Amino acid sequence: MNSHFSKKIISIFIPMLCFTFVASAEGKKTITLALNWKAEPQFGGFYQTQLEKKIPLKILEGGSGTPTIQMLSFGKVDAAVVSAEEILISNAQNPQNPVVALFAVFQTNPQIWMTRQDRGFHSIADVLNHPGLVAAQSGLTYVQFLKKKYPHSKVQWVPYSGGIAGLINEKNYTQQGFLTSEPLLAEEKGIKVSTFLIADEGFNPYTTVLAVRKSDLKSKRQEILKWVEAIRKGWEDYLKNPLPANQLMGQINTSMDAKTFQKSSELQKKLIEAKSLGSMTEKRWDSLIQTLVRLKILAHPLKAQDQFINLK
């Protein structure tokens, strides 16, 4: 290759390289937030935060089987929305890359079971004491909790693969869900359902929890404090007026219509509202840790105070 030609290449290549670096440095400033499910009202406040643009937030949707917590602990994203159990399991199994909870959206866990109303059931105990199918994602902590609580249940456990197709096609069918989404989908299809909160069975961990890596919290605490403040503001505004964020989510998740978005965001209000939105207590983290140790999901108890922080 003659030297003139190589100079020419270099003169094109170097500016390109510089540009790439600058662009990626700029891109770094955007905070990537991974969700563990589709854009639904349970994440409304995060989308509201994105709309308010106080922090440059980029939200990545998740789905069934998305390894959201691993994406966070291994540094693929800056922040993630996961459940409290996922944080504990991750910290126990991957102690080199600890994560920490900053903001818990739901004070009452919205996880439910639902079944057809005409079965006349009044509780989860009724479901488990009658023959039928229960569709729940295998490996879920509360499933193990319930199996231990009701060792002589008469149901057949089957995998849950999303949606409400099973409920439509089977009579004696109970499925997992979020109070704020699946029951509304069933209603839309004209199926009358009874819903039972898992929390009423004594299993009520924080869920839809914002988490970051502990190392990041150490190195840029002030910046992360700003994130949390912006997100708290986002949630406050979303609870007052969910419409703008609902419209945004409606464009991303077209499987839910505007009416359902509206209903869902109203339904979840009472599960979220608290004196200080998103704040957590050591007592509840500790109680979850004890439960997980009893269920042998955690081999050893973790320190509750290391798992979360109420940034002020």
Add this chain to the structure above:
Amino acid sequence: MKKRMPFLLFTLFLICVWEFLSWRSWIPESLFPPPHQVLKALTETPHEWREATLRSALASGEGLLISLASGVLLAFILSLFTLLKRALLPLAVFFQTVPIIAIAPLLVIYFGYGLPTVVASSAIVAFFPVLASFLIGLESVEKEKLELFELYQANSWQTLIKLRLPSAFLSLYSGLKVAVGLAIIGTVAGEFVAGGGLGSIIDEARTQQRVDRVFAALVLLALLGLLGLSLLQFVFYTLNKIRPYARSSEELSS
């Protein structure tokens, strides 16, 4: 045994390298669990693993047999009736391209939870390679031999049984080799939605972030695949020995 030596040694070498990298913390344990951890996961609950492996093996076996029977039968029919072949073969491609994960939840609705769905899922993915390979085998007969059969005024049925079928033997064998692996993949996909077997363990382990258990299941699935292939090789080797029009067995063991 001598023939297996390179494979065994290389596998051992890979395991040692993996263990070493993990021991030096060059690869994260919670993403790639070292071999000893995978082994530990296997020995923790041997009963559960045995039962799950047997279930998956049974489902894959049934799926493979169904795909073999239906694939061979359809290939027979299609090779006899050219018009039918033109009408049906493009449709059969459906079975090749369908992402089983996408229709697996529907299979649950058609067949219910449990074994039937898993077998159906396995058979669907294993079907096409059997059909395609056998059909190609039936049709790729040397022209001279065909002319000879014509000369002796053999009808199409006689040509099929005495000429096309024997010459499709090897082709079917290579199709089945592909189908064995696919049947196992189909089984796992079916188990994700219908429950049971190693697929169900993988599903559960993913939720619980137990990557060691996921890998343990993968090891067992790989062993299942190897076992299936060896069995297949044995059957075809034996058949090849006893059939009168045997080609050299060299072709088969390659």
